[in-house]
Amino acid sequence: xxxxxxxxxxxxxxxxxxxxFRCDPISEHNRLYWYRQTLGQGPEFLTYFQNEAQLEKSRxxxxxxxxxxxxxxxSTLEIQRTEQGxxxxxxxxxxxxxxxxxxxxxxxxxxxxxx
Amino acid sequence: xQKVTQAQTEISVVEKEDVTLDCVYETRDTTYYxxxxxxxxxxxxxxxxxxxxxxxxxxxxxxxxxxFQKSTSSFNFTITxxxxxxxxVYFCALKGSGSRLTFGEGTQLTVNP
Numbered sequence: 001x002x003x004x005x006x007x008x009x010x011x012x013x014x015x016x017x018x019x020x021f022r023c024d025p026i027s028e029h030n031r032l033y034w035y036r037q038t039l040g041q042g043p044e045f046l047t048y049f050q051n052e053a054q055l056e057k058s059r060x061x062x063x064x065x066x067x068x069x070x071x072x073x074x075s076t077l078e079i080q081r082t083e084q085g086x087x088x089x090x091x092x093x094x095x096x097x098x099x100x101x102x103x104x105x106x107x108x109x110x111x112x113x114x115x
Numbered sequence: 116x117q118k119v120t121q122a123q124t125e126i127s128v129v130e131k132e133d134v135t136l137d138c139v140y141e142t143r144d145t146t147y148y149x150x151x152x153x154x155x156x157x158x159x160x161x162x163x164x165x166x167x168x169x170x171x172x173x174x175x176x177x178x179x180x181x182x183f184q185k186s187t188s189s190f191n192f193t194i195t196x197x198x199x200x201x202x203x204v205y206f207c208a209l210k211g212s213g214s215r216l217t218f219g220e221g222t223q224l225t226v227n228p
Binding site: 031042 | 161208
């Protein structure tokens, strides 16, 4: 499978716990994005990386959220001290930016439920 | 600021009917890209089409066609002879000079046999 891979697919956690999600992009893609999608809404941008550099963060990304892409390949998104409002689908996408824009390909997402 | 509006929250049709999903966008960027994605019940967003702001040619791909009109800031999507497998949530999205995609709220399409 050469698409975007996310792990885990589902995560149930107690309020206050920390969680970490992983995303493996398409191998030659230099851009990686994280989005959050709540029920009945479109995805909302969280952050993106160009190679290993985190170039943009949304205001949605509070201090409890941190994302890394240490070697410019896979990425992790950590949420500390989870709250019920963090319950959502977390989507990862990747794209190849050379001279022109290309489309982003999405993974199947990690569904987080905070109880 | 960028904004994408999909006014149709839900559409229900009978198989073989044609259906058009509307998308209206707002941006101050002169160069931008428009996209349509399909999200089936499995959850993965599936890319359907990309169109840049300088290319107003309509496009047809099998039963799918897209109508881009800059004058009305619209990028509508038509499915001809709909099938049950077309049932999904469809998202229109916009990328301007920045890196992020701005999505509409989606249209839930249900095709009944």
